[in-house]
Amino acid sequence: MRPPWALVEPVFLAACTRCDACIDACPTTILVRADGGYPAADFSLGECTFCGECAARCEPRALVRGADGAAPWALKASIGHGCLAESGVECRVCGENCPMGAIRFRPRLGGVALPQLDDSACTGCGACFAPCPTRAIALGAEAAERMPDEFPTGSER
Ligand code: SF4
Numbered sequence: 001m002r003p004p005w006a007l008v009e010p011v012f013l014a015a016c017t018r019c020d021a022c023i024d025a026c027p028t029t030i031l032v033r034a035d036g037g038y039p040a041a042d043f044s045l046g047e048c049t050f051c052g053e054c055a056a057r058c059e060p061r062a063l064v065r066g067a068d069g070a071a072p073w074a075l076k077a078s079i080g081h082g083c084l085a086e087s088g089v090e091c092r093v094c095g096e097n098c099p100m101g102a103i104r105f106r107p108r109l110g111g112v113a114l115p116q117l118d119d120s121a122c123t124g125c126g127a128c129f130a131p132c133p134t135r136a137i138a139l140g141a142e143a144a145e146r147m148p149d150e151f152p153t154g155s156e157r
Pocket residue numbers: 003004025026027028029030031041047048049050051052053054055
């Protein structure tokens with residue numbers, strides 16, 4: 001998973017000089033050198049606060065924060081198999097860590113409450129990923145990636 005505001009993958013790869021500026025700038029230290037030396041987000045290390053520092057420091061403009069307030073990426077969380085609540089073990093860790101309140105717990109008769117994720121509220125920040133004791137949460141891309149001509153000015157930078 002590329003850093004937030006990354007251009008569509010082939011364009012990103014062409015623009016990124018692997019300078020590490022975004023990695024060094026990230027206050028939550030979730031950006032790491034991945035395959036080929038290109039940066040990627042690793043949610044096992046923490047969450048993205050969408051502070052924008054990585055994009056602001058990206059001189060070749062491989063990360064472009066547009067003026068239109070577009071979502072930084074298409075990532076969304078999903079809850080898969082292995083959730084403790086599914087097995088009848090009380091756990092609300094993901095919901096407690098979600099800054100958006102996107103994970104609610106639905107009471108069940110005769111069982112513990114199950115997590116329910118509201119896609120529309122999820123920003124893909126990754127705050128729920130590392131704390132989940134069973135790694136039942138995944139983050140994946142939901143929508144098409146963006147092309148650079150969607151961000152002609154980059155005026156927020
Ligand atoms: S927006 Fe901020 S917290 Fe998120 S990856 Fe970039 S520098 Fe790190």
